[in-house]
Amino acid sequence: MNNSVDIPAPSERGRFDWSPHSRALGFEFVSAEKAFATLKLPFRDDLVGDPDAGVIAGGAVTALLDHVCGHAVMTALDAMTSIATLDLRIDYMRAAEPGLGVYAEAHCYKVTRSIAFVRASAWDRDKSDPLATAQAAFMVNSDAGRRPGANLAQNASTEGPSS
Amino acid sequence: MSDSAEQLDALLGRIPYARYLGMRAELAGDEMTAILPFAPHLVGNPALPAIHGGVLGAFMEITALAQISIMQGLTRQPRPIDISVEYLRSARPLTTYARAEIRKIGRRIANVHVEAWQETRANPITLLRGHFLLSPKED
Numbered sequence: 042m043n044n045s046v047d048i049p050a051p052s053e054r055g056r057f058d059w060s061p062h063s064r065a066l067g068f069e070f071v072s073a074e075k076a077f078a079t080l081k082l083p084f085r086d087d088l089v090g091d092p093d094a095g096v097i098a099g100g101a102v103t104a105l106l107d108h109v110c111g112h113a114v115m116t117a118l119d120a121m122t123s124i125a126t127l128d129l130r131i132d133y134m135r136a137a138e139p140g141l142g143v144y145a146e147a148h149c150y151k152v153t154r155s156i157a158f159v160r161a162s163a164w165d166r167d168k169s170d171p172l173a174t175a176q177a178a179f180m181v182n183s184d185a186g187r188r189p190g191a192n193l194a195q196n197a198s199t200e201g202p203s204s
Numbered sequence: 205m206s207d208s209a210e211q212l213d214a215l216l217g218r219i220p221y222a223r224y225l226g227m228r229a230e231l232a233g234d235e236m237t238a239i240l241p242f243a244p245h246l247v248g249n250p251a252l253p254a255i256h257g258g259v260l261g262a263f264m265e266i267t268a269l270a271q272i273s274i275m276q277g278l279t280r281q282p283r284p285i286d287i288s289v290e291y292l293r294s295a296r297p298l299t300t301y302a303r304a305e306i307r308k309i310g311r312r313i314a315n316v317h318v319e320a321w322q323e324t325r326a327n328p329i330t331l332l333r334g335h336f337l338l339s340p341k342e343d
Contacts, residue, residue: 059250060247060248060249060250060256061244061245061246061247061248061250062245062246062247062248062255062256062258062259063248063256065245065246086220087220087221087223087224088220088221088224089219089220089221090219090220090221090281091219091280091281092218092219092220093280093281097221098219098220098221098262098266099262099265099283099284100221100225100258100261100262100263100265100266101221101262103258103261103262103265103287103289104256104258104259104261104262105258106258107256107257107258107261108248108256108258123249123251125249125254125257125291125294126257126289126291127290127291128288128289128290128291129257129261129288129289129291130286130287130288130289131261131284131286131287131288132285132286133283133284133285133286133287136283183294184249184251184252187252189251189252190251190252190253191252192252192253192254192294192296192297193253193296193297
């Protein structure tokens with residue numbers, strides 16, 4: 042049984058985004074190659090965290106880092122499959138500058154049968170002056186054995202990590 | 205409405221990103237429960253479907269910020285220094301709840317643990333541990 046779908050080439054997979062939350066936040070594709078991906082979160086007033094400072098919320102940067110890590114895993118895998126975040130650690134070095142969008146780049150530096158390991162960083166003006174860095178582990182083939190819509194069932198199994 | 209309940213509403217109401225997520229909170233005495241009703245724009249994996257891991261991280265982060273602010277009567281938001289999120293179960297398209305426990309609070313730093321659950325509190329879906337920098341109290 043193989044529930045993976047082999048569609049785009051790894052370098053193209055970073056462009057392929059079927060996550061409603063990613064579209065809602067307005068993530069823009071910047072670049073991708075095997076095991077690397079870069080996305081941008083353009084500045085938007087409704088994504089501000091601290092209105093006194095006028096900067097993008099730490100939580101939105103969290104979502105961006107989680108998502109870009111997932112993209113890097115997708116480009117690192119030989120075939121398309123489901124993935125889910127297992128753990129995500131973020132260090133916030135500084136606040137973003139008011140009114141600026143945030144870029145994030147991730148590198149998936151190791152993939153095993155079950156787990157992918159990723160590092161990422163986020164910056165606004167200068168890549169060498171990051172505002173946050175992240176370290177994450179993802180489960181590979183996280184939907185294994187679960188049909189589409191499995192989470193809609195009344196007594197859905199919730200044994201897999203979330204996406 | 206108590207002072208801290210008003211303060212909590214004001215705090216969440218002033219965070220545009222909290223409104224964007226659709227997050228609110230309830231107080232029972234000094235115990236706060238944060239509530240994130242399900243909405244389609246929160247989905248990360250549309251096949252299952254499951255809520256995006258980044259949404260849960262952000263939700264728990266704001267829960268921690270709100271809990272610190274209520275306890276300390278802060279008018280300026282604390283700032284996250286580092287967070288670590290552990291994903292235990294797939295987040296189904298249901299309302300998600302979270303409670304934060306302040307493990308240590310000093311003059312400058314707070315250490316906070318947050319648990320998020322859906323149907324059963326004893327089966328959390330995600331955990332967060334984080335350090336937050338406290339801003340000086342404004343008079």
